[in-house]
Amino acid sequence: MAKKKLIHFTENLSFPHLFQPRYAELQPSFRFQGKWGSDFFRNDHPITLELGCGKGEYTVGLARQFPTRNFIGIDVKGARLWRGCKTxxxxxxxxxxxxxxxADHIEYLFQPGEVGExxxxxxxxxxxxERKRLTAPVFLNRYHRILQPNGLVHLKTDDQDLFRYTKEILKEHPVELLLETEDLYHEYKHEPAAKxxxxxxxxxxxxxxxxxxxxFRFINT
Ligand SMILES: C[S@@+](CC[C@H](N)C(=O)[O-])C[C@H]1O[C@@H](n2cnc3c(N)ncnc32)[C@H](O)[C@@H]1O
Structure with a gap:
């Protein structure tokens, strides 16, 4: 392993705001499941997740913009997460x-209704x-379960095929599509998503x- 990566992995162990649960620690549920507000953030502010957050710029950017919300970035790659943790x-x-x-494990990490966005x-x-796509039906069903009623899901992508695939999949789910654009920065440059x-x-x-x-948001029947 490259020396820098090794240093980052070691430093990752010292961040109080980074959790790296082994599979056994997720069974039957992670210790903060249902308690992120009370036991980690120590407030009852709504929680927003970013899935596949990479280096965490978006999570950090949202957190700066909305200090009265809590943000949790999830990714499998520790070397990338180091950047967000350091910031x-x-x-x-x-x-x-x-x-x-x-992201496949989010139901061990969050209780039904614990997540706002x-x-x-x-x-x-x-x-x-298909099953590995973060907008595949198996993932959408998980999102539906952990989201609060009317909780929002946002997708940003440069991949038009994935975008079209997602819109097709959404037709088979109880969702209300609130906004869609193939060209965010030309059609909706004033949207918060473009900030x-x-x-x-x-x-x-x-x-x-x-x-x-x-x-979109799920319609709870
Ligand atoms: C193309 S990168 C995008 C990173 C970041 N969102 C960005 O836009 O800069 C995709 C990220 O998703 C992560 N990823 C892919 N599948 C995942 C999964 N099932 N659960 C968690 N992270 C995943 C990868 O490790 C990678 O960091």
Missing amino acids: VEEDHLLNVAFIRSL IWITFPEPQPGK IQTFYESIWLEREKKIAYLR
Whole structure:
């Protein structure tokens, strides 16, 4: 392993706002499941998740913008999460946590109704591996269960195929599509979603790629 990566992995162990649960610690549920507000953030502010947060720029950007909400970034890659954790430490942000985990495990991490909003930012399109897409039905059902009634889901992507796939999948779910655009920065540049860019998003924007965005909520029957 590269020396820098090793240093980052070691430093990751010291961040009080980074959780790296082993699978056994998720069984039957992670210790903060249902208690993120009371036991970690020590407030009852709503919780927003970013799935596949990478280096965490978006989570940190939202946390700065909305100090009375709590933000949790989730990613499997510890080396990327180190960046977000370091910024949180340097900027003394108290409304951010990161979890090194597969998004597949969110129901061990959060109780039904514990989450107010979910952002899925530039997920890997996973061609030919539908079940791994973060907008596949298996994931949408998990989001529905952990979200509060009327909780929002946002998707930002540069991948038009994934975008179209997601819109098709949403037709089979009890959702209300609140906004959709294949070109956020030209059609809706005043939307809050256009105010902060993720690491990958900045790269795609520099290359003048269109960024697609959609927002929906589940309809609870
Ligand atoms: C293309 S990167 C985007 C990172 C960041 N959102 C951005 O826009 O800069 C996709 C990220 O999703 C993470 N990822 C992919 N599948 C995941 C899963 N099932 N659970 C958690 N993270 C996942 C990867 O580790 C990677 O960091």
